[in-house]
Amino acid sequence: MDMRGATPYIVGMTDLSPREQMIRTALTLFKHNGYHATTWRNLVEEAGTPWGSAYHYFPGGKVQLGIEAVTMAGREVAAQIKHQFATAASPTAALHVFIEMFAVSLETSGYRAGCPVATVALETTPETPQMAEACAAAFALWEAAMAEGLQHFGRPPEEAKRLAVILLALYEGALVVSRVSRSTAPLMQCAAHMGALLSGPAYAVDEKLMQSCEK
Amino acid sequence: MDMRGATPYIVGMTDLSPREQMIRTALTLFKHNGYHATTWRNLVEEAGTPWGSAYHYFPGGKVQLGIEAVTMAGREVAAQIKHQFATAASPTAALHVFIEMFAVSLETSGYRAGCPVATVALETTPETPQMAEACAAAFALWEAAMAEGLQHFGRPPEEAKRLAVILLALYEGALVVSRVSRSTAPLMQCAAHMGALLSGPAYAVDEKLMQSCEK
Numbered sequence: 001m002d003m004r005g006a007t008p009y010i011v012g013m014t015d016l017s018p019r020e021q022m023i024r025t026a027l028t029l030f031k032h033n034g035y036h037a038t039t040w041r042n043l044v045e046e047a048g049t050p051w052g053s054a055y056h057y058f059p060g061g062k063v064q065l066g067i068e069a070v071t072m073a074g075r076e077v078a079a080q081i082k083h084q085f086a087t088a089a090s091p092t093a094a095l096h097v098f099i100e101m102f103a104v105s106l107e108t109s110g111y112r113a114g115c116p117v118a119t120v121a122l123e124t125t126p127e128t129p130q131m132a133e134a135c136a137a138a139f140a141l142w143e144a145a146m147a148e149g150l151q152h153f154g155r156p157p158e159e160a161k162r163l164a165v166i167l168l169a170l171y172e173g174a175l176v177v178s179r180v181s182r183s184t185a186p187l188m189q190c191a192a193h194m195g196a197l198l199s200g201p202a203y204a205v206d207e208k209l210m211q212s213c214e215k
Numbered sequence: 216m217d218m219r220g221a222t223p224y225i226v227g228m229t230d231l232s233p234r235e236q237m238i239r240t241a242l243t244l245f246k247h248n249g250y251h252a253t254t255w256r257n258l259v260e261e262a263g264t265p266w267g268s269a270y271h272y273f274p275g276g277k278v279q280l281g282i283e284a285v286t287m288a289g290r291e292v293a294a295q296i297k298h299q300f301a302t303a304a305s306p307t308a309a310l311h312v313f314i315e316m317f318a319v320s321l322e323t324s325g326y327r328a329g330c331p332v333a334t335v336a337l338e339t340t341p342e343t344p345q346m347a348e349a350c351a352a353a354f355a356l357w358e359a360a361m362a363e364g365l366q367h368f369g370r371p372p373e374e375a376k377r378l379a380v381i382l383l384a385l386y387e388g389a390l391v392v393s394r395v396s397r398s399t400a401p402l403m404q405c406a407a408h409m410g411a412l413l414s415g416p417a418y419a420v421d422e423k424l425m426q427s428c429e430k
Contacts, residue, residue, distance in 0.1 A: 037251055037338065114337060118337065119337040122329060122333065127248070140396070169391075171388065172392060173385055173387035176336065176391070179337070179340060186383075
């Protein structure tokens with residue numbers, strides 16, 4: 001299997017192999033227009049891939065390319081989360097880096113560029129189980145990277161895991177609401193909440209509800 | 216304008232006019248399959264509308280039907296939020312009703328039925344400004360209904376508004392993550408967090424960050 005597409009570091013488009021270029025293009029187009037609205041023709045033309053080669057790189061066509069793109073986004077963002085938690089002064093500072101990144105991405109794209117995984121996930125869940133699995137795996141990697149980062153700052157493992165679930169939901173929800181309402185305010189309010197959540201007293205859990213959900 | 220479609224109460228499909236039936240069908244299909252994967256033919260056939268009448272009811276075709284469906288979902292869910300806050304014993308109890316409702320909907324649909332607005336919103340934001348506006352309006356109604364409900368339980372207006380933004384993001388994010396990971400656990404963890412958030416001390420806000428976002 002060609003693993004070049006799985007490199008966890010973002011590099012300039014000009015340095016990429018045609019195969020990688022198609023994956024990068026797919027990520028960008030899915031982020032902006034979603035999965036269904038992006039055609040194979042769009043992908044091939046935008047990536048500048050010779051028509052004869054596109055199916056050579058991705059014999060499974062758009063579905064295979066989509067799965068590889070989501071898988072790459074999963075790995076790269078997870079690597080970025082790990083890097084931020086390893087170098088930031090506090091967990092809040094690490095989390096806010098991504099809020100800033102999303103805010104800039106929304107603003108500079110005219111509120112077109114959202115999460116590279118969420119749109120594809122919501123669109124393809126029913127009909128393409130393999131794609132849904134790739135999206136779920138990406139979310140799981142991000143959650144695990146945040147949980148690991150929180151442990152690095154001294155949170156007990158169980159608490160870190162629970163917090164990571166909340167943080168992932170806050171990111172995804174804030175991105176949806178900010179994008180749709182064409183305002184970074186929801187993203188910023190969620191950032192403020194993340195700060196309050198992590199700097200406050202030990203995270204209180206409603207044990208009764210947690211038990212009812214685990215039954 | 217025919218306002219029957221705007222009734223805030225869910226009634227049995229058999230009691231509906233053909234026009235309403237098309238709107239309900241659209242909401243269900245969008246929730247399950249998204250906007251782009253749902254064709255005009257799917258909508259007309261599933262609703263049982265005579266082919267000659269479908270464009271009579273919706274001269275603007277799928278876009279018009281989509282806008283009306285999202286608008287109806289916005290009004291109905293807002294009415295349900297108001298109702299829950301007016302009758303529940305606590306704000307947490309009111310919020311948990313929706314968590315339960317989403318969890319049941321996900322489980323009984325095989326994790327196919329998500330938020331009626333989020334998928335459509337993410338898919339249509341770039342190309343259909345009118346649809347994006349309808350989605351933004353739906354989110355705004357839900358947020359306002361939650362803020363109003365929290366004020367009903369004694370939260371100061373500004374704090375209630377800020378909390379409502381967080382709560383909306385938590386619902387939307389938890390729905391995305393739960394649906395994609397085929398587990399109600401993220402939804403339940405967010406429910407526990409909502410409980411902790413509302414029963415804890417006055418909501419702490421990172422004032423510095425809020426200022427930087429308002430600049």
